Amino acid sequence: xxxxxxxxxxxxxxxxxxxxxxxxxxxxxxxxxxxxxIGDLLAKEQYDVVLLQEVWSEKDFDxxxxxxxxxxxxxxxxxxxxxxxxxxxxxxxxxQDTFRYRYxxxxxxxxxxxxxxxxxxxxxxxxxxxxxxxxxxxVTHLHAEYSREKDSYLPHRVVQAWExxxxxxxxxxxxxxxxxxxxxxxxxxxxxxxxxxxxxxxRDAYVETPKFDGCEDGGTMIAENPNNDMVPPEKGxxxxxxxxxxxxxLELHCESMSTTKGSVxxxxxxxxxxEALTAELRLDRxxxxxxxxxxxxxxxxxxxxxxxxxxxxxxLVDIVTEARTEVKVGLHCAQGMCYTAAxxxxxxxxxxxxxxAIAAVPWLALGAPGxxxxxxxxxxxxxxxxxxxxxxxxxxFYTMEIKSLQEAEDQMRQAxxxxxxxxxxxxxxxxxxxxxxAGGKQVETWxxxxxxxxxxx
Amino acid sequence: xxxxxxxxxxxxxxxxxxxxxxxxxxxxxxxxxxxxxIGDLLAKEQYDVVLLQEVWSEKDFDxxxxxxxxxxxxxxxxxxxxxxxxxxxxxxxxxQDTFRYRYxxxxxxxxxxxxxxxxxxxxxxxxxxxxxxxxxxxVTHLHAEYSREKDSYLPHRVVQAWExxxxxxxxxxxxxxxxxxxxxxxxxxxxxxxxxxxxxxxRDAYVETPKFDGCEDGGTMIAENPNNDMVPPEKGxxxxxxxxxxxxxLELHCESMSTTKGSVxxxxxxxxxxEALTAELRLDRxxxxxxxxxxxxxxxxxxxxxxxxxxxxxxLVDIVTEARTEVKVGLHCAQGMCYTAAxxxxxxxxxxxxxxAIAAVPWLALGAPGxxxxxxxxxxxxxxxxxxxxxxxxxxFYTMEIKSLQEAEDQMRQAxxxxxxxxxxxxxxxxxxxxxxAGGKQVETWxxxxxxxxxxx
Numbered sequence: 028x029x030x031x032x033x034x035x036x037x038x039x040x041x042x043x044x045x046x047x048x049x050x051x052x053x054x055x056x057x058x059x060x061x062x063x064x065i066g067d068l069l070a071k072e073q074y075d076v077v078l079l080q081e082v083w084s085e086k087d088f089d090x091x092x093x094x095x096x097x098x099x100x101x102x103x104x105x106x107x108x109x110x111x112x113x114x115x116x117x118x119x120x121x122x123q124d125t126f127r128y129r130y131x132x133x134x135x136x137x138x139x140x141x142x143x144x145x146x147x148x149x150x151x152x153x154x155x156x157x158x159x160x161x162x163x164x165x166v167t168h169l170h171a172e173y174s175r176e177k178d179s180y181l182p183h184r185v186v187q188a189w190e191x192x193x194x195x196x197x198x199x200x201x202x203x204x205x206x207x208x209x210x211x212x213x214x215x216x217x218x219x220x221x222x223x224x225x226x227x228x229x230r231d232a233y234v235e236t237p238k239f240d241g242c243e244d245g246g247t248m249i250a251e252n253p254n255n256d257m258v259p260p261e262k263g264x265x266x267x268x269x270x271x272x273x274x275x276x277l278e279l280h281c282e283s284m285s286t287t288k289g290s291v292x293x294x295x296x297x298x299x300x301x302e303a304l305t306a307e308l309r310l311d312r313x314x315x316x317x318x319x320x321x322x323x324x325x326x327x328x329x330x331x332x333x334x335x336x337x338x339x340x341x342x343l344v345d346i347v348t349e350a351r352t353e354v355k356v357g358l359h360c361a362q363g364m365c366y367t368a369a370x371x372x373x374x375x376x377x378x379x380x381x382x383x384a385i386a387a388v389p390w391l392a393l394g395a396p397g398x399x400x401x402x403x404x405x406x407x408x409x410x411x412x413x414x415x416x417x418x419x420x421x422x423x424f425y426t427m428e429i430k431s432l433q434e435a436e437d438q439m440r441q442a443x444x445x446x447x448x449x450x451x452x453x454x455x456x457x458x459x460x461x462x463x464x465a466g467g468k469q470v471e472t473w474x475x476x477x478x479x480x481x482x483x484x
Numbered sequence: 485x486x487x488x489x490x491x492x493x494x495x496x497x498x499x500x501x502x503x504x505x506x507x508x509x510x511x512x513x514x515x516x517x518x519x520x521x522i523g524d525l526l527a528k529e530q531y532d533v534v535l536l537q538e539v540w541s542e543k544d545f546d547x548x549x550x551x552x553x554x555x556x557x558x559x560x561x562x563x564x565x566x567x568x569x570x571x572x573x574x575x576x577x578x579x580q581d582t583f584r585y586r587y588x589x590x591x592x593x594x595x596x597x598x599x600x601x602x603x604x605x606x607x608x609x610x611x612x613x614x615x616x617x618x619x620x621x622x623v624t625h626l627h628a629e630y631s632r633e634k635d636s637y638l639p640h641r642v643v644q645a646w647e648x649x650x651x652x653x654x655x656x657x658x659x660x661x662x663x664x665x666x667x668x669x670x671x672x673x674x675x676x677x678x679x680x681x682x683x684x685x686x687r688d689a690y691v692e693t694p695k696f697d698g699c700e701d702g703g704t705m706i707a708e709n710p711n712n713d714m715v716p717p718e719k720g721x722x723x724x725x726x727x728x729x730x731x732x733x734l735e736l737h738c739e740s741m742s743t744t745k746g747s748v749x750x751x752x753x754x755x756x757x758x759e760a761l762t763a764e765l766r767l768d769r770x771x772x773x774x775x776x777x778x779x780x781x782x783x784x785x786x787x788x789x790x791x792x793x794x795x796x797x798x799x800l801v802d803i804v805t806e807a808r809t810e811v812k813v814g815l816h817c818a819q820g821m822c823y824t825a826a827x828x829x830x831x832x833x834x835x836x837x838x839x840x841a842i843a844a845v846p847w848l849a850l851g852a853p854g855x856x857x858x859x860x861x862x863x864x865x866x867x868x869x870x871x872x873x874x875x876x877x878x879x880x881f882y883t884m885e886i887k888s889l890q891e892a893e894d895q896m897r898q899a900x901x902x903x904x905x906x907x908x909x910x911x912x913x914x915x916x917x918x919x920x921x922a923g924g925k926q927v928e929t930w931x932x933x934x935x936x937x938x939x940x941x
Contacts, residue, residue, distance in 0.1 A: 103898070106891040107588075109883050123902050125895055126650050129588065131564075147887065152654075193583050197609075200657035405862040409869075416873070426566050430604065434563040438582055441560070445580050 039158060040282070041308045042073060045208035045269055047080040047168065047301040049254065050087055050113070056254055057296050062087050064291065065298050066094040069117065074099065074305075076155070077117040078166040078208040081299075083146070088115050105166075108133075108147015114166045114209075116153045124154040128194045131431035132183040134170055136424065143170050143180075150191050152198060160277060160310060163202040165195060167209040169219070172266075182357020184212065185350050186435045188219030192227040193438070203277040204310060205229070207270045210247075210301060215265055218353060221346050225339065229270035232281040232306040241286030247302040251289035254300035269306045278311040340450045344443055351439040358432040365425035372418030379411035496615060497739070498765045499530060502665035502726055504537040504625065504758040506711065507544055507570070513711055514753050519544050521748065522755050523551040526574065531556065531762075533612070534574040535623040535665040538756075540603070545572050562623075565590075565604015571623045571666075573610045581611040585651045588888035589640040591627055593881065600627050600637075607648050609655060617734060617767065620659035622652060624666040626676070629723075639814020641669065642807050643892045645676030649684040650895070660734040661767060662686070665726045667704075667758060672722055675810060678803050682796065686727035689738040689763040698743030704759040708746035711757035726763045735768040797907045801900055808896040815889040822882035825875045832871030839865055 048065060049055045069077055069091070077099060082088050088104040095102070099117040103125045106112065112127070128150050134143035150167040169191075170184045178184075188211075199205045207229060213220045215231070223229055233245040242249050246263025249255065273279035286302040382404065505522060506512045526534055526548070534556060539545050545561040552559070556574035560582045563569065569586075573579070585607050591600035607624040626648075627641045635641075645668075656662045664686060670677045672688070680686055690702040699706050703720025706712065730736035743759040839861065 103894065106887040106894070108887065109880055111887060121902075121905075122898065125898060126654060127891060128585065131586065147884070197583060197655040197658075201654075402862075405859075405866075409862075409866055412866075423566055427604070430563040430565060430568060434584060437560065437563070441579065441582060445578070448578075 037312065039160075039310045041075045041157070041162075041310060043164075043206055043208065043269055043306045043308060044069070044072070044074045044077045044303065045079075045166075045267060045305075046077075046303040047210040047267060047299055048082050048087075049299040049301065050082050050084060052084050052087070055300075061296070061298055062090065064294060066091050068298070068303075069095055070098050072305075074117075075119050075157070076164055076206070078164065078206075079115040079117070080166065080168040080210045081113045082115045083110055083113050085111060091115075091117070103151070103153060105149060105151035107149045109145040110147065112147050112149040112151065113168055114149065114151040116151065116164060116166055118153065118155060118164075120155045120157050120162075122153050123156055126152045126154075126198065128152075128190065130187045130190055131434070132186045132428060134180060134183060137421075141171065141173060148187070150194055152194075154202075157310075160203045160312075161201060162204045162206070163199050165191075165205070165207040165209075167191060167207070167211070169210070169212045172212050179360075182353050182360070182432065185219050185222075185353045186357075186432065188213070188222050189350060189354075189435050189439065192223050195223075195227045195229070199227075199272075203274050204279055204308075205272045205274075206308070208268065208304070210267050212266050218346070218349055220268075222350055223270065225343050225346055227272075229272050230281075232269040232271060232284050232304075232308075233265065236281040236284040236306070238283035239285070241284070242288055242302060245286065247286060247304065248300070249289055249302065252297050252300060252302070253289075254297055256300070267301055267304055269304050271306075271308060273310075276313055278313055280309045280311070282307045282309050337450065340446055344446050344450070347439050347443050347446065351436055351443070354432055354436045354439065358429065358436065361425055361428045361432060365422060365429060368418045368421040368425055372415055372422060375411050375414030375418060379408065379415065382408055382411065494769065496617075496767045498532045498614070498619075498767060500621075500663055500665065500726055500763045500765060501526070501529070501531045501534045501760065502536075502623075502724060503534075503760040504667040504724060504756055505539050505544075506756040506758065507539050507541060509541050509544070512757075518753070518755055519547065521751060523548050525755070525760075526552055527555050529762075531574075532576050532614070533621055533663070535621065535663075536572040536574075537623065537625040537667045538570045539572045540567055540570050542568060548572075548574070560608070560610060562606060562608035564606045566602040567604065569604050569606040569608065570625055571606065571608040573608065573621060573623055575610065575612055575621075577612045577614050577619075579610050580613055583609045583611075583655065585609075585647065587644045587647055588891070589643045589885060591637060591640060594878075598628065598630060605644070607651055609651075611659075614767075617660045617769075618658060619661045619663070620656050622648075622662070622664040622666075624648060624664070624668070626667070626669045629669050636817075639810050639817070639889065642676055642679075642810045643814075643889065645670070645679050646807060646811075646892050646896065649680050652680075652684045652686070656684075656729075660731050661728070661736055661765075662731075663726065663728045663765070665724075665761070667724050669723050675803070675806055677725075679807055680727065682800050682803055684729075686729050687738075689726040689728060689741050689761075689765075690722065693738040693741040693763070695740035696742070698741070699745055699759060702743065704743060704761065705757070706746055706759065709754050709757060709759070710746075711754055713757070724758055724761055726761050728763075728765060730767075733770055735770055737766045737768070739764045739766050794907065797903055801903050801907070804896050804900050804903065808893060808900070811889055811893045811896065815886065815893065818882055818885045818889060822879060822886060825878040825882055829872055829875030829879060832868050832875060836865065836868035836872065839868065 046065065048062070050058060050062065052058055055061075082091075082104070085104055085106075088102070092102045095117055099119055101118045101120065101122045103116050103122055104111070105114040105125070105127050107127060107129050112129075116122070116125075130148050130150075133146070133148045134141060136144045138144065146168075148168055148170065150165055153164045153166075155162045155164060169187045170180045172178055172180065172184070191207075195205065195207060207223075207227075211220060211223075224231065233239065239245070243262045245265045247265055247267035249263030250261055251263075269284070271279055271281065284304070284306045286304050287298060288302070289297055291297050386404065503522065505519070507515060507519065509515055512518075539548075539561070542561055542563075545559070549559045552574055556576055558575045558577065558579045560573050560579055561568070562571040562582070562584050564584060564586050569584070573582075587605050587607075590603070590605045591598060593601045595601065603625075605625055605627065607622055610621045610623075612619045612621060626644045627637045629635055629637065629641070648664075652662065652664060664680075664684075668677060668680075681688065690696065696702065699708075700719045702722045704722055704724035706720035707718055708720075726741070728736055728738065741761070741763045743761050744755060745759070746754055748754050843861065
């Protein structure tokens with residue numbers, strides 16, 4: 028509500044809402060009615076900032092904007108890709124500026140049944156001034172996970188999380204407060220999530236809040252939701268998040284958090300196939316002497332002892348190394364696919380040339396039309412041409428995928444090198460292996476010491 | 485050389501080099517020999533940071549890296565797109581981290597003769613620690629200008645400049661010093677350049693330096709260069725730049741600047757079709773009391789009086805409005821092309837259906853094969869199919885182009901609104917029109933006041 032708080036008179040409170048709207052016109056069940064319900068909710072509740080995902084049609088955004096003209100007068104729809112990014116923000120406070128980073132990787136254009144590629148997935152940033160506070164709000168939607176056991180999109184999602192943490196880390200330096208919300212399509216302890224929390228120093232509202240009202244284990248994809256046809260485990264999974272961090276100038280606490288619980292009172296169906304998240308954040312300005320205005324130690328949750336820093340560095344090296352392993356796996360697959368496309372293309376070309384030779388030889392030899400051209404000849408020619416065209420497009424696509432994966436891998440190698448340089452214990456590689464063995468984790472160290480030295484030769 | 489300076493004993497100097505290498509293997513003249521020359525130069529001269537563009541082959545980067553192992557031990561090649569971004573950085577100081585932002589727009593894939601689209605143009609960022617100074621180096625290469633009179637890529641280049649200033653503004657908040665170098669493909673007073681200098685607060689080394697040794701008017705594409713077949717005006721054009729800014733913690737001066745002058749001593753041809761740039765920067769740390777350690781006023785060039793701020797705001801509003809006009813022109817063209825693609829696609833589909841009907845009718849009516857299928861029938865069918873496929877791909881492409889242009893336009897509208905809000909004179913729109921009339925400039929104000937109000941309704 029961004030109003031002073033009676034218990035902490037100098038504090039300001041902020042209500043943040045996040046929802047994956049599942050807004051595919053004509054395909055998502057009860058789409059229009061659900062948007063009406065969402066609009067009613069947003070108009071009624073006193074939110075400060077609303078971060079929406081999967082608003083696939085700009086018309087729906089415009090309708091919401093009209094409806095929320097008085098309660099949330101500022102808004103921005105992040106346009107990207109063929110359909111759009113699906114990301115939108117509404118705010119009670121004036122949006123000063125927006126910026127968008129489109130992820131390098133986001134599935135495959137030929138996976139029409141999944142369709143993520145067409146969405147132009149991105150992270151949208153909005154800069155707000157709330158009183159004297161510069162707040163950066165980020166909204167994102169990462170690539171869906173269609174199969175947990177055989178998740179062929181994992182390297183893409185890991186690269187997205189990598190780019191996301193990079194983007195937030197560098198663009199939030201001036202911010203007093205950072206909030207990232209969205210559908211990450213990752214379970215709480217998944218690699219990308221750990222990367223985000225550890226590298227970008229973000230705190231999970233669900234974990235931090237002393238007061239939670241919502242589904243068991245904070246689930247946001249639950250079996251009780253009749254719109255949800257992904258059949259998650261019985262007690263649901265948590266894949267939507269509100270993460271946050273303060274700064275040396277501002278201390279941030281999550282006072283309470285809630286989610287919807289599948290059904291909505293007086294309505295036949297829920298708002299979406301995901302549950303909506305609401306977090307109440309308390310902002311305490313840190314006084315110059317390091318003590319916040321309400322008397323508590325302002326640096327509280329942000330204090331970083333050297334032990335903690337050392338521990339965090341080691342954890343980060345582990346996580347980035349694990350991410351690098353995933354990217355390498357993706358790179359290996361992409362290189363294989365690229366090779367297959369090239370080989371198939373060459374086969375198509377040889378077949379086409381062979382056909383032309385067959386057609387040309389009797390014409391050259393006899394000077395008169397032979398049994399050619401026949402139906403099969405033209406059909407085969409068309410097939411060869413189609414193979415050539417398709418493989419050429421695929422080759423282009425896989426080459427770009429490889430470049431993006433290589434770039435992420437290079438950045439990760441560099442990061443690991445620099446993190447190790449900063450670490451109080453230099454022989455972290457050996458420590459990592461010991462940690463991994465002790466914890467039963469499958470962490471490959473990729474012998475990065477020698478690789479780094481070679482690369483930085 | 486990042487060594488203390490005898491005249492300013494507490495200052496540090498930094499030598500920065502930038503060159504568009506024109507490194508298209510097998511196509512650029514004397515490519516391999518020129519890389520040898522470039523490598524020799526970089527190994528001999530004591531540069532701190534080298535920023536290269538158009539290094540299209542990673543093999544050439546690797547060869548340079550090997551050659552520069554002792555003089556510039558750190559390097560990064562920014563991978564992007566089909567071919568790569570062509571951007572590379574070499575440094576004497578350890579590269580702590582790299583990040584890359586790929587531009588939303590970069591020409592058209594079917595313009596094979598221009599080929600910019602395949603380059604995956606981007607801005608590469610490298611974070612360096614030089615002593616206690618955090619330095620952010622940016623290298624970029626914007627879309628080429630093939631015709632100054634009829635520059636169909638202007639909206640793309642303006643959006644690139646817009647994204648570039650956005651990226652630099654937000655990612656450089658923590659930096660003590662910022663250097664951006666590259667081939668901008670823009671003349672000094674071109675819109676994109678003004679946008680960069682004004683919005684991202686960057687200073688042009690060529691303009692700032694008291695000591696310049698190089699081509700007339702700082703030209704970097706000159707008629708004397710035998711590799712240059714773009715035939716620029718007789719005295720050459722300046723399209724390559726080194727821009728920089730300090731921070732409240734660090735004052736930055738360009739002490740001297742030089743460019744190559746077409747020919748190279750003892751060599752038959754120059755390093756590239758562009759001239760190379762070298763800038764010597766002096767870094768003075770600003771003391772806490774606002775006076776730098778060498779006694780001068782540390783805030784010197786960074787000081788911003790309120791008059792200056794007001795003047796700058798008005799200038800910015802003008803520039804962003806002009807950029808918005810260009811983007812709107814581009815949007816209009818893209819929408820036209822998208823419509824044409826859709827219409828042609830529908831025509832192709834109708835023709836294909838007509839063909840099928842012609843083929844089907846005699847088969848249905850007579851139950852026996854008529855004169856069909858003939859050569860022309862199959863050829864026409866293949867043509868229709870090709871039209872359908874091509875127009876579908878073009879439609880996808882133009883849809884994405886429109887989304888990116890719309891996003892930039894939205895951001896610009898927002899920026900103008902916020903800049904006007906901050907301006908001491910509110911009725912800037914009217915002032916702009918007066919300015920435009922007085923200066924004879926064609927600035928359209930697009931009646932943004934009413935539009936903003938409508939959009940932020």
